[in-house]
Amino acid sequence: MTVIQIKDIAQYEGQEVTLRGWVYNRTDKGRLQFIQFRDGTGIAQCVAFKKEMSPEAFEIAGKLTQESSVIVTGTVRKDERAPGIPGGYEVGLSKLELVQMADEYPITPKDHGVEFLMDNRHLWVRSTRQWAILRIRATIINAMRNWLDDNGYMLVDTPILTPSAGEDTTTLFKIDYFGEPAFLAQTGQLYNEANMAAFGKVYCFGPTFRAEKSKTRRHLMEFWMLEPEMAFFSLEDLMDMEEQFISHVVQTVLAKHRAELEILERDTSKLEKVVAPFARISYDEAVERLQKLAAETEDPEQKELLQMEWGGDFGSPHETAIAEMFDQPVFVYNYPSAVKAFYMQPVEGRPEVCRSVDLLAPEGYGEITGGSERISDPALIDERIARIGLPREAYAWYLQLRQYGSVPHAGFGIGLERTVAWICGLPHIRETIPYARMLNRKYP
RNA sequence: UCCACAGUAGCUCAAUGGCAGAGCAAUCGGCUGUUAACCGAUGGGUUCCUGGUUCGAGUCCAGGCUGUGGAGCCA
Structure with missing residues (x-):
């Protein structure tokens, strides 16, 4: 198990790596989940596909809330469609371990006012x-x-x-x-x-x-x-x-x-x-x-x-x-x-x-x-x-x-x-x- | 401290003095390539506070509180 930082993701193309961090956003496509995952050094897209994971892990992937903390393992692959920082690479997940399921997170990807953001x-x-x-x-x-x-x-x-x-x-x-x-x-x-x-x-x-x-x-x-x-x-x-x-x-x-x-x-x-x-x-x-x-x-x-x-x-x-x-x-x-x-x-x-x-x-x-x-x-x-x-x-x-x-x-x-x-x-x-x-x- | 503007759902905002609304978020369901995804459904309100005008106030008036933008002072 190689724990890597997202900023270095390009160096690990084709390798199995482990990322530890938080869910920034998630797009639910049914049997496919796109998880924007951040670890403090960058953001990487993690792709959870039903056939490639245990049923238990895939069920958790489909329920992840924004800012839930997770440890994931998968293979790094190059893909121009993958967003992120630096982007261009994504992780095809094989394992997913939930650390904590986050409560409803107040800061959504939409607009917020100054006072609300400063309070948070x-x-x-x-x-x-x-x-x-x-x-x-x-x-x-x-x-x-x-x-x-x-x-x-x-x-x-x-x-x-x-x-x-x-x-x-x-x-x-x-x-x-x-x-x-x-x-x-x-x-x-x-x-x-x-x-x-x-x-x-x-x-x-x-x-x-x-x-x-x-x-x-x-x-x-x-x-x-x-x-x-x-x-x-x-x-x-x-x-x-x-x-x-x-x-x-x-x-x-x-x-x-x-x-x-x-x-x-x-x-x-x-x-x-x-x-x-x-x-x-x-x-x-x-x-x-x-x-x-x-x-x-x-x-x-x-x-x-x-x-x-x-x-x-x-x-x-x-x-x-x-x-x-x-x-x-x-x-x-x-x-x-x-x-x-x-x-x-x-x-x-x-x-x-x-x-x-x-x-x-x-x-x-x-x-x-x-x-x-x-x-x-x-x-x-x-x-x-x-x-x-x-x-x-x-x-x-x-x-x-x-x-x-x-x-x-x-x-x-x-x-x-x-x-x-x-x-x-x-x-x-x-x-x-x-x-x-x-x-x-x-x-x- | 001064001037201007604002305060409505968790968030961002609508609502001619006449039934309190939408999008996002949440919850449930659908989808194998999403980029702030999309589609369907559900739940969600002390309209900043106090008083007043009115048959009736989120809306008008007075006072207060909080915030935002600007000025002054400064890095």
Whole structure:
């Protein structure tokens, strides 16, 4: 008895194999049963023919309900008519052992609404689309980490439970830490700066938490973020590195997941173009382009949405409009200091803008990375912390980093789920993570 | 938090203020090549909640709850 995985089925043509898994769908033709059978690695058609099985086994085959668990044995044969993933091969069954006859399964092969599917997320992950997305997610994580590990970056974990980070705790989840307040981390960035000075090029990767009351297709309360931080890196070094990194991730998915991208009906020609170098425009130029576009736009509603004054941050319509000007991801750098974080290095001779850079994904997927050169001057970082009213004592350790061998450094954060949504071409972020935590949902 | 829309069978949806309906799923029967199979039969309802208008409310009105889409905030 050779137990095989469906993804390898082509290697076993003509051989007797055993599959262990679940019934995805079944077509009853009387003395012939077509069972779409999945094992987690793919879907294969199993054909149960009355004359080729024991009467007991054939009777069970004819009663199998959707998602019943079964162990089947039969001979692999090539047949162009056979559907499945990869498809083209089917198994002519000789034996069938029922593990459990499933109750009436709520998710049928027909259409369902969003709420119903999210309520049944624990079952929905078995469906083909979700299966494809989560497999690609796993590969994206793997490709990100491999590229970093292969290019001299070291994984250094940062804490999830953190002390008070300052006066603005409205976007932090507060928890009780033995009678003291503590908060779930919304970034590993500050700890990364300490680790950068210890190891040179580092990154952290883990879940982060934002208690923002955001209700959009691009927000989760719990999402996974990967944040590299590099000593002696300039803004230009950062962009060079990011475009290599992103290209590697996208090209790895293309190489490994053609079948999954096809299930998702993803236009892969758009992904083929994601190869370094990417376009780079300054914030100033982006604003100019948006103003020009707004002036040329006929539709009054669209015109209104594209209104933009220098000094503001981009809204979702702005990001989409800029991204549409390019068929690749585009870097926008030197944002106004006022709309960015306190630790970002001002541009020399022009302190109203800072050495920051966001990477906007094409096709309206918006910002997928945000980063900057950090302030390395101890006096300046001290002043910034004082100016925005952060408690000095809470940041004492962070300020010390500038006293002991301060160096120019830079880093960025990339939101995993937004990256998955973009690469998979999904309309909503809720399908990019196994169990989404959203404004109105924490079940299942 | 704001704006818009929705809530009817397990699911997806119909129903001019006048008998609560279909497809899928389930159950039973038929079929040796199905691709979300097909054909026949059967069972299945607190029409989101509370109150109101009316001879009569799934339908109209008020309030609430839940969800969806968008905005803001952000990765």
